Amino acid sequence: xxxxxxxLMSLPQIESVPDRRSQILDAAxxxxxxxxxxxxxxxxxxxxxxxxxxxxxxxxxxxxxxxxAMADRHKKxxxxxxxxxxxxxxxxxxxxxLFTAHCCENEPRVISAFVVDxxxxxxxxxxxxxxxxxxxxxxxxGVTELIARxxxxxxATHGLSPTELAELIFAVARGMLMFDVLRPQxxxxxxxxALQLEVTRKLWRVLFKSEAEPAYA
Amino acid sequence: xxxxxxxLMSLPQIESVPDRRSQILDAAxxxxxxxxxxxxxxxxxxxxxxxxxxxxxxxxxxxxxxxxAMADRHKKxxxxxxxxxxxxxxxxxxxxxLFTAHCCENEPRVISAFVVDxxxxxxxxxxxxxxxxxxxxxxxxGVTELIARxxxxxxATHGLSPTELAELIFAVARGMLMFDVLRPQxxxxxxxxALQLEVTRKLWRVLFKSEAEPAYA
Amino acid sequence: xxxxxxxLMSLPQIESVPDRRSQILDAAxxxxxxxxxxxxxxxxxxxxxxxxxxxxxxxxxxxxxxxxAMADRHKKxxxxxxxxxxxxxxxxxxxxxLFTAHCCENEPRVISAFVVDxxxxxxxxxxxxxxxxxxxxxxxxGVTELIARxxxxxxATHGLSPTELAELIFAVARGMLMFDVLRPQxxxxxxxxALQLEVTRKLWRVLFKSEAEPAYA
Amino acid sequence: xxxxxxxLMSLPQIESVPDRRSQILDAAxxxxxxxxxxxxxxxxxxxxxxxxxxxxxxxxxxxxxxxxAMADRHKKxxxxxxxxxxxxxxxxxxxxxLFTAHCCENEPRVISAFVVDxxxxxxxxxxxxxxxxxxxxxxxxGVTELIARxxxxxxATHGLSPTELAELIFAVARGMLMFDVLRPQxxxxxxxxALQLEVTRKLWRVLFKSEAEPAYA
DNA sequence: AATGAATGAGGCTTCATTCAT
DNA sequence: CATGAATGAAGCCTCATTCAT
Numbered sequence: 001x002x003x004x005x006x007x008l009m010s011l012p013q014i015e016s017v018p019d020r021r022s023q024i025l026d027a028a029x030x031x032x033x034x035x036x037x038x039x040x041x042x043x044x045x046x047x048x049x050x051x052x053x054x055x056x057x058x059x060x061x062x063x064x065x066x067x068x069a070m071a072d073r074h075k076k077x078x079x080x081x082x083x084x085x086x087x088x089x090x091x092x093x094x095x096x097x098l099f100t101a102h103c104c105e106n107e108p109r110v111i112s113a114f115v116v117d118x119x120x121x122x123x124x125x126x127x128x129x130x131x132x133x134x135x136x137x138x139x140x141x142g143v144t145e146l147i148a149r150x151x152x153x154x155x156a157t158h159g160l161s162p163t164e165l166a167e168l169i170f171a172v173a174r175g176m177l178m179f180d181v182l183r184p185q186x187x188x189x190x191x192x193x194a195l196q197l198e199v200t201r202k203l204w205r206v207l208f209k210s211e212a213e214p215a216y217a
Numbered sequence: 218x219x220x221x222x223x224x225l226m227s228l229p230q231i232e233s234v235p236d237r238r239s240q241i242l243d244a245a246x247x248x249x250x251x252x253x254x255x256x257x258x259x260x261x262x263x264x265x266x267x268x269x270x271x272x273x274x275x276x277x278x279x280x281x282x283x284x285x286a287m288a289d290r291h292k293k294x295x296x297x298x299x300x301x302x303x304x305x306x307x308x309x310x311x312x313x314x315l316f317t318a319h320c321c322e323n324e325p326r327v328i329s330a331f332v333v334d335x336x337x338x339x340x341x342x343x344x345x346x347x348x349x350x351x352x353x354x355x356x357x358x359g360v361t362e363l364i365a366r367x368x369x370x371x372x373a374t375h376g377l378s379p380t381e382l383a384e385l386i387f388a389v390a391r392g393m394l395m396f397d398v399l400r401p402q403x404x405x406x407x408x409x410x411a412l413q414l415e416v417t418r419k420l421w422r423v424l425f426k427s428e429a430e431p432a433y434a
Numbered sequence: 435x436x437x438x439x440x441x442l443m444s445l446p447q448i449e450s451v452p453d454r455r456s457q458i459l460d461a462a463x464x465x466x467x468x469x470x471x472x473x474x475x476x477x478x479x480x481x482x483x484x485x486x487x488x489x490x491x492x493x494x495x496x497x498x499x500x501x502x503a504m505a506d507r508h509k510k511x512x513x514x515x516x517x518x519x520x521x522x523x524x525x526x527x528x529x530x531x532l533f534t535a536h537c538c539e540n541e542p543r544v545i546s547a548f549v550v551d552x553x554x555x556x557x558x559x560x561x562x563x564x565x566x567x568x569x570x571x572x573x574x575x576g577v578t579e580l581i582a583r584x585x586x587x588x589x590a591t592h593g594l595s596p597t598e599l600a601e602l603i604f605a606v607a608r609g610m611l612m613f614d615v616l617r618p619q620x621x622x623x624x625x626x627x628a629l630q631l632e633v634t635r636k637l638w639r640v641l642f643k644s645e646a647e648p649a650y651a
Numbered sequence: 652x653x654x655x656x657x658x659l660m661s662l663p664q665i666e667s668v669p670d671r672r673s674q675i676l677d678a679a680x681x682x683x684x685x686x687x688x689x690x691x692x693x694x695x696x697x698x699x700x701x702x703x704x705x706x707x708x709x710x711x712x713x714x715x716x717x718x719x720a721m722a723d724r725h726k727k728x729x730x731x732x733x734x735x736x737x738x739x740x741x742x743x744x745x746x747x748x749l750f751t752a753h754c755c756e757n758e759p760r761v762i763s764a765f766v767v768d769x770x771x772x773x774x775x776x777x778x779x780x781x782x783x784x785x786x787x788x789x790x791x792x793g794v795t796e797l798i799a800r801x802x803x804x805x806x807a808t809h810g811l812s813p814t815e816l817a818e819l820i821f822a823v824a825r826g827m828l829m830f831d832v833l834r835p836q837x838x839x840x841x842x843x844x845a846l847q848l849e850v851t852r853k854l855w856r857v858l859f860k861s862e863a864e865p866a867y868a
Numbered sequence: 869a870a871t872g873a874a875t876g877a878g879g880c881t882t883c884a885t886t887c888a889t
Numbered sequence: 890c891a892t893g894a895a896t897g898a899a900g901c902c903t904c905a906t907t908c909a910t
Contacts (some may be wrong), residue, residue, distance in 0.1 A: 035341055038255035040902060052875045062879090097418060113340035116395075120337045123330035123398035124252060133399045158423045166901065168420060174395040175388030178333075181340035182350045206375045206423060237890095269892045271886080280884065388877055454869095469775060472689035475904055486871045488907080497905065547774035550829075554771045557776035557832035558686055567833045572781045602854060605826030611827045613765075615774035616784045637819060640809045640857060671894090692879055703896045708881065 019196035021059050024049050028066050033111040075135045077109045082142040091150035094206050099200040112180040142164045152208045236322035238276050241266050245283050250328040292352045294326045299359040308367035309421050329397040339382040357383045369425045456494050458483050462500050467545040509569045510541045516576040523583035528636050533634040535625035546614040574600045586642045672710050673701050679717050683761040724784045729828045733793040742801035743855045750851040753843035763831040791817045803859045823854055
């Protein structure tokens with residue numbers, strides 16, 4: 001009765017099964033960031049994931065489904081980033097989180113090349129466009145709320161509503177993402193991060209510092 | 218003297234050569250905007266241009282050369298846009314030109330889907346990255362100069378230099394371009410333009426209007 | 435004595451083995467009739483049978499073995515059909531059984547699409563060809579015997595031997611099977627059956643009715 | 652002026668261009684007869700035709716289009732066979748043409764394995780079914796007419812109309828085609844032909860010889 | 869006995885590019 | 890200058906088969 005313990009050893013695999021999808025998506029992210037959606041072959045992904053091509057098709061209907069799932073992931077990454085931003089003590093720090101999401105050395109879940117590709121793809125794929133639009137709206141709503149409740153914004157917001165400010169902030173964030181893909185490859189995550197923080201502070205000063213007050217630092 | 222007549226017969230083609238290139242690039246822009254670089258086949262381009270596939274190879278070494286030439290074109294479009302911006306009477310109007318460059322009904326030379334694709338491609342193609350970086354630098358230099366000479370900027374610029382302001386402005390401009398690819402296809406150029414103008418004015422107010430002055434409109 | 439209980443538990447499966455095979459072959463017939471041998475995947479069969487793919491390989495060496503087994507089944511179906519034909523009181527009724535074997539609503543064990551596929555496959559598979567040839571020979575021998583002992587054939591058989599008559603009869607039967615695969619899908623088994631009965635009677639009249647006698651009906 | 656004669660040499664190719672389709676279909680027929688539709692790869696066809704795979708797609712949209720074109724060809728072959736049958740001096744000779752169409756050594760345009768495959772395929776492809784049904788109807792109409800005008804049929808037709816007789820004849824013809832795919836490969840065209848002729852005469856005797864007359868031969 | 873995850877060869881199709889005309 | 894037939898490598902995807910559990 002207790003002889004078949006080996007079966008219990010397979011328990012960890014119960015958890016590993018749903019991770020196959022993640023494993024594939026992890027590999028896909030690497031490939032997509034490296035060569036773009038349409039330059040990445042299914043074989044590239046399978047090789048990066050260390051599995052066979054056929055196995056991908058057990059977890060995804062086709063290549064487009066992989067792209068869609070990556071877009072879903074992007075949605076979650078942005079959502080998590082937003083959560084972290086919400087927990088920041090000040091609005092400035094929230095913005096710093098928003099602007100440096102793609103500058104983490106070991107956890108680069110938001111990769112600018114991928115995101116730019118995603119938007120490019122969304123311009124031809126209605127389903128993707130819907131999803132990305134939704135991500136954007138959710139994120140902007142989150143930032144709107146952050147602004148609305150921030151004490152910094154009481155003084156001076158140039159007569160703009162939190163919503164309008166959030167739109168500007170997000171435009172800058174996406175624009176900086178576009179700039180980021182042009183950075184020389186030698187640039188480290190830390191250096192990118194430094195550049196982003198600088199811009200964040202400038203933007204913050206412009207938006208939320210009343211002219212009278214002296215700019216700190 | 219009369220032996221080389223055949224060559225003389227080709228004289229009119231000397232002028233036609235640049236035209237052929239333009240014709241091909243015009244077609245390529247349409248195709249690239251519609252389906253992206255890597256989803257567009259050389260045959261797509263030739264069909265759109267109304268010529269044979271082989272002819273494209275007489276004017277361009279290969280597909281990548283077409284993409285490169287398109288990037289060069291982008292550089293010229295941005296340069297021309299900058300010229301027009303320089304001729305505007307006020308800084309606000311200059312910015313309006315900058316922000317609505319992709320919203321012209323019949324002359325849509327700056328097409329957002331193409332530009333986003335261009336940046337995506339630049340992230341994997343060093344030569345393209347150099348070129349796009351150069352475009353960006355030139356454009357930002359131009360805007361920097363516009364800001365520097367504008368009387369509006371004397372009052373209050375949040376302690377930011379013209380260069381820093383130009384960077385922010387351009388980030389917003391590129392960010393709005395990313396948003397633009399998500400707009401529903403039913404939206405007309407006029408509607409897009411209206412949205413862009415609104416953002417332009419908000420940005421302008423934020424950057425160059427001192428808090429004291431009441432927001433117009 | 436009680437140690438090997440697990441093995442005893444598998445006893446009922448000894449009987450289930452032939453059932454499994456039948457279950458798989460039942461499913462295979464459905465699939466083969468629907469899409470043909472080479473358009474049917476092992477997964478199709480397993481899904482139709484409600485079992486896993488791997489299980490099929492416990493009962494059949496490979497896909498070709500399934501096809502072979504199906505051919506064997508075909509042999510048995512034809513053999514059973516022949517038995518029924520032998521029990522019919524008249525030659526005409528025997529022929530009716532022969533010609534309507536594929537027109538039974540709930541027991542359609544002889545499915546024309548499958549049989550035609552079987553012959554097509556036999557043209558490239560020597561083993562299958564042998565088997566089908568054998569089925570044909572056996573069946574024709576059976577019909578030959580039916581003819582030989584039938585009182586109807588005493589009068590007039592156009593100077594043809596029972597063997598020759600059986601060959602003609604079988605050619606018509608297989609030819610009608612080919613026609614059957616062209617029938618519109620809306621046609622019911624009853625309608626197909628009616629068509630077949632008509633042909634059967636005509637053939638019977640031609641072969642076994644002497645000219646002098648008036649055609650009944 | 653007369654130097655460029657080589658261009659005139661290309662004239663024969665003007666005719667060869669439309670022949671590419673035929674060349675491909677010729678190759679396809681060989682392959683299909685050898686291995687069946689679904690066991691034949693596009694590479695098989697291209698190799699048999701001595702061209703590259705890609706070239707097939709310049710002349711056919713996809714593999715199914717090749718099969719469809721083959722079905723169209725079948726229609727023409729049957730039509731030509733019918734024309735030849737119409738020119739025969741006697742009904743028996745007409746039937747001989749009908750029954751031996753697939754037994755020609757060097758011009759085997761009607762290949763039984765292919766035809767049986769075609770019917771099998773028609774059972775799953777409505778378009779093909781329509782076409783084959785049409786071929787069958789046309790052919791049966793032709794034979795009906797042959798019977799109607801034949802003096803041999805005045806005497807005795809068992810009370811069956813020409814249409815009914817044609818149906819029986821065609822059933823036998825298709826049935827014999829099914830038998831043909833089972834013949835051992837060693838059998839020569841001449842031997843097959845002899846077998847078919849024998850059956851033809853038996854059928855003819857059964858259908859059109861009044862019982863009274865002695866069977867010739 | 870039964871499952872279904874995993875493999876990888878192979879099939880269909882596309883496409884950048886060349887070249888004879 | 891211009892055409893478009895031709896090539897063949899490469900991409901997406903399927904599927905027969907195996908094997909650990």
